[in-house]
Amino acid sequence: MPYQGHINPMLQLANILYSKGFNITIFHTNFNKPKTSNYPHFTFRFIIDNDPNDQRYSDLPLQGMGAFSRIIFFNRYGADQLHNQLELELSRKDEPPVSCLITDALWHVAQPVADSLSLPRLVLRTSSLFCFLTYASLPLLGDRGYLDLSENTSASLLDGLGYVDLPHNTHLEEQVVEFPTLKLKDILKMGYKKENDAIGEVIGNMVKQTKASSGIIWNSSKELEEPELETILRDIPVPSFLIPFAKHFTTSSSSLLKQDRTFFPWLDQQPPNSVVYVSYGSVAQMDKKHFLEMVHGLVDSKQSFLWVVRPGFVDGSTWLEALPDGLMGERGRIVKWAPQQEVLAHKAVGAFWTHSGWNSTFESVCEGVPMICSPFWGDQPLNARYMSDVLKVGVYLENGWKRQEIANAIRRVMVDEEIRERVKMLKQKLDVSLIKGGSSYESVESLVAYISSL
Ligand code: UDP
16 A cells, blocks of 8 residues: 555564565555665565556545545556456465465455455554544444534545644534544544545445454554454454554665655754654645644744654645744754654654654654644544543644644643653553563564464
8 A cells, every 4th residue: 555654564564574484575556666675575566557558546646635545546446456466476386375465454455356366365454443443433423423524524625635623613522422532523533424435435345354354463552452452352353463563663664755864963962852853744734824833833832843844745835935934943953754763762852743643653652752643634533532532642732723722732742741651651561562471572473373374
């Protein structure tokens, strides 16, 4: 699934399995293809969008929520090519036999294809268990009328930037009866109107075909999501393996953009826990108005910062044209892309202002860094809610993008010892889970045994 937030965990998983003795063949699209020279130990096959004259995949949005359209089309048109390529792999006499296919959960069409070839398919789910359980309940939430609420706010999300600045409304602050962790507005912010719109259809099929798979690999940990794991084990009759990938491999080799490292001498000189790291992942986009609130919020917080502003992040700008001259002073550094895990592991970094993508969220927990959460759409509002209200390791900036609130939230997270203590404890638990007998260690071992048994 050719997006950074999906490529990273898949290649981390591939590295884990390779380290356990498996041969790895990667099927990938030409769009956003990983740097194959970083993976001389893997075989790469390019499928789906090999034909430059195929108009179906050209001109699709690259950023914002519109990026999801590629996922819709790969499912719609990609099954035959996947089938043919798999058949070829299965017939190769010069290679070790194929144990199984592992695909991203969003590539749901892979399940019927694998079934037709009697090939076991395991699923890699790149978001949290909590998110999966919420997605699995979308039909129920739809029946109860919760998704209708979003008609007005999310009608144009697929074409738009995907950021919903919800008006304050006390009704939306209410809890969802069936999911007390969530507020009504969290459902709206996910951006799914009805189960039967194009995105809802992919989500519905993702859930269905994940349940029909031979097993699910989660980039998560029992230490984080024990209650959700219990529900999953009770309700889904296939094995689940929870592995904190960031604890095994960094994502540097699978980075699609060049990582800037020039700021490290500056970061090295900053006092411990004094810098806010700001990054909104690989696809989120903002308009100029919200970007300016970010700028002022950061400046008003009076904290040092390292800010990743991807080219194209501000709608209509190539990079930093919208930044007012001289406003940022010497307090911070802005880069186009950073080696995120190394930054989060740096002793100078005291907080992460994130869009709450799951990889970023989990990487932050793995490094023991508290968060300021500013989710856009999809699973991000769910991750933000879980981090702020369940694990209590972040502050959710949930009342819109106002500079004063931003500055307050940043200052609060930088000085709140309880939040910092909690996230450090979680990091320690994750570290322990990797030791023999720990949950993550055992998950890797049982995954290896399970694949070997297929
Ligand atoms: N990332 C990175 N450098 C950056 C910003 C992000 O390497 O400057 C990585 C980050 O470590 C994470 C991924 O990009 O692994 C983003 O995935 P996430 O699920 O957080 O968000 P998405 O991009 O899917 O919205």
